[in-house]
Amino acid sequence: xxxxxxxxxxxxxxxxxxxxxxxxxxxxxxxxxxxxxxxxxxxxxxxxxxxxxxxxxxxxxxxxxxxxxxxxxxxxxxxxxxxxxxxxxxxxxxxxxxxxxxxxxxxxxxxxxxxxxxxxxxxxxxxxxxxxxxxxxxxxxxxxxxxxxxxxxxxxxxxxxxxxxxxxxxxxxxxxxxxxxxxxxxxxxxxxxxxxxxxxxxxxxxxxxxxxxxxxxxxxxxxxxxxxxxxxxxxxxxxxxxxxxxxxxxxxxxxxxxxxxxxxxxxxxxxxxxxxxxxxxxxxxxxxxxxxxxxxxxxxxxxxxxxxxxxxxxxxxxxxxxxxxxxxxxxxxxxxxxxxxxxxxxxxxxxxxxxxxxxxxxxxxxxxxxxxxxxxxxxx
Amino acid sequence: xxxxxxxxxxxxxxxxxxxxxxxxxxxxxxxxxxxxxxxxxxxxxxxxxxxxxxxxxxxxxxxxxxxxxxxxxxxxxxxxxxxxxxxxxxxxxxxxxxxxxxxxxxxxxxxxxxxxxxxxxxxxxxxxxxxxxxxxxxxxxxxxxxx
Numbered sequence: 225x226x227x228x229x230x231x232x233x234x235x236x237x238x239x240x241x242x243x244x245x246x247x248x249x250x251x252x253x254x255x256x257x258x259x260x261x262x263x264x265x266x267x268x269x270x271x272x273x274x275x276x277x278x279x280x281x282x283x284x285x286x287x288x289x290x291x292x293x294x295x296x297x298x299x300x301x302x303x304x305x306x307x308x309x310x311x312x313x314x315x316x317x318x319x320x321x322x323x324x325x326x327x328x329x330x331x332x333x334x335x336x337x338x339x340x341x342x343x344x345x346x347x348x349x350x351x352x353x354x355x356x357x358x359x360x361x362x363x364x365x366x367x368x369x370x371x372x373x374x375x376x377x378x379x380x381x382x383x384x385x386x387x388x389x390x391x392x393x394x395x396x397x398x399x400x401x402x403x404x405x406x407x408x409x410x411x412x413x414x415x416x417x418x419x420x421x422x423x424x425x426x427x428x429x430x431x432x433x434x435x436x437x438x439x440x441x442x443x444x445x446x447x448x449x450x451x452x453x454x455x456x457x458x459x460x461x462x463x464x465x466x467x468x469x470x471x472x473x474x475x476x477x478x479x480x481x482x483x484x485x486x487x488x489x490x491x492x493x494x495x496x497x498x499x500x501x502x503x504x505x506x507x508x509x510x511x512x513x514x515x516x517x518x519x520x521x522x523x524x525x526x527x528x529x530x531x532x533x534x535x536x537x538x539x540x541x542x543x544x545x546x547x548x549x550x551x552x553x554x555x556x557x558x559x560x561x562x563x564x565x566x567x568x569x570x571x572x573x574x575x576x577x578x579x580x581x582x583x584x585x586x587x588x589x590x591x592x593x594x595x596x597x598x599x600x601x602x603x604x
Numbered sequence: 605x606x607x608x609x610x611x612x613x614x615x616x617x618x619x620x621x622x623x624x625x626x627x628x629x630x631x632x633x634x635x636x637x638x639x640x641x642x643x644x645x646x647x648x649x650x651x652x653x654x655x656x657x658x659x660x661x662x663x664x665x666x667x668x669x670x671x672x673x674x675x676x677x678x679x680x681x682x683x684x685x686x687x688x689x690x691x692x693x694x695x696x697x698x699x700x701x702x703x704x705x706x707x708x709x710x711x712x713x714x715x716x717x718x719x720x721x722x723x724x725x726x727x728x729x730x731x732x733x734x735x736x737x738x739x740x741x742x743x744x745x746x747x748x749x750x751x
Contacts, residue, residue, distance in 0.1 A: 524629070524660050527659065527661045530660075534605065544626075544627055545660035545662070552628070562625075599610075601656060602630055602657065603630070
């Protein structure tokens with residue numbers, strides 16, 4: 225049996241998505257900037273995709289900028305806002321649990337004269353609004369907070385944070401790569417100025433994403449060229465990717481979110497009940513419908529991952545041994561896990577097609593593997 | 605994964621532990637030693653050797669491999685095993701995992717140190733210095749709550 229339980233890393237592309245993309249690789253190959261019929265055909269596909277994706281965020285089509293993915297969208301959001309608004313202020317607020325593309329963009333800005341506050345989160349990974357508001361300064365120009373955390377799954381109340389930012393007239397950006405189509409995102413209701421989304425986490429292709437940019441937000445482009453995307457993101461359109469992205473935004477439906485949530489809770493309960501010295505990381509309820517993250521005492525995550533892989537089960541870990549830096553995950557450290565718990569962490573991220581039978585198989589294997597590694601461990 | 609010589613030796617003649625919770629690997633090595641007839645402790649034979657490891661697959665593999673290499677070797681030969689010996693016996697280790705190999709050597713050195721000190725044998729300066737360094741790292745690990 226082969227079971228893929230690493231859907232927070234990436235998802236398989238849905239058949240419908242592939243079908244939606246195929247014509248734009250071959251017969252409808254035109255450059256969307258061309259004026260002839262080939263170009264118009266491609267441009268039409270892009271505009272339809274834009275409308276579709278905008279509707280998923282309750283945004284206007286003109287507020288969607290297509291990019292190469294989450295990393296690029298987050299880079300534009302941080303650096304583009306910083307560059308365009310530095311006369312107003314040079315302070316940015318983010319958190320200690322962001323994706324590395326946000327953290328490293330913030331560090332880049334620090335090296336270039338900006339000040340960055342990295343907010344602490346509580347033990348379940350929640351950004352506390354009171355602490356958050358206190359961090360705001362007169363020269364704060366941007367706040368960026370990840371919506372659904374990619375490691376521990378904690379979902380922030382972005383509506384509340386957005387409201388605070390709007391009151392202070394500060395731009396609010398959220399990285400919603402993990403939460404898009406799974407959690408409610410309504411840019412109007414939640415007062416969002418910028419939102420990062422991408423395709424390959426929702427059964428779409430790799431290499432395509434978008435940045436929602438509220439009309440009127442002052443921002444500088446990072447890529448200069450032919451003036452695509454209202455001059456904000458030059459570069460020939462990835463037409464098949466964009467068409468696939470739009471299709472992908474329809475794949476995860478409310479019933480599939482509900483199904484994943486039930487399977488998630490079933491998995492969490494069985495691990496807690498059946499594997500001693502296991503601890504759930506993240507928030508028990510304010511969490512992505514497909515995220516499960518556990519620490520198992522006295523064993524190490526990478527060896528768990530390898531043994532599960534041998535059994536055909538694909539998961540992920542926050543252990544240092546799986547990284548190039550030999551440091552445990554910054555997210556697990558930020559929620560206060562001691563190094564040994566971070567090393568013994570396992571992320572299991574469900575997909576919409578996983579069955580209870582697969583989850584049962586994974587749990588049985590996990591139980592055996594945890595037992596085996598604990599037998600090998602010098603700690604009791 | 606099928607590690608050899610995993611487990612503990614009851615009433616071991618020497619026990620060594622090495623590792624660091626920050627990097628996430630802790631290895632423990634147990635040795636049973638036969639005294640040499642010539643009275644020279646360098647020639648004492650490691651008759652049995654077992655390990656316990658908390659760590660990644662490479663850490664488990666290197667600790668298992670060092671027990672294979674050191675089995676039925678003298679203490680002197682055991683202390684001469686190098687990182688490369690362990691890595692080569694495993695058909696190579698990625699550079700990021702070479703430290704696992706080092707840790708296995710440390711755990712073995714500690715087990716031999718423990719055996720020597722229990723028997724009041726003379727201990728070389730090199731082994732004394734290694735012991736100080738490894739102990740420091742281990743105490744750091746325990747301080748972090750490994751036990």
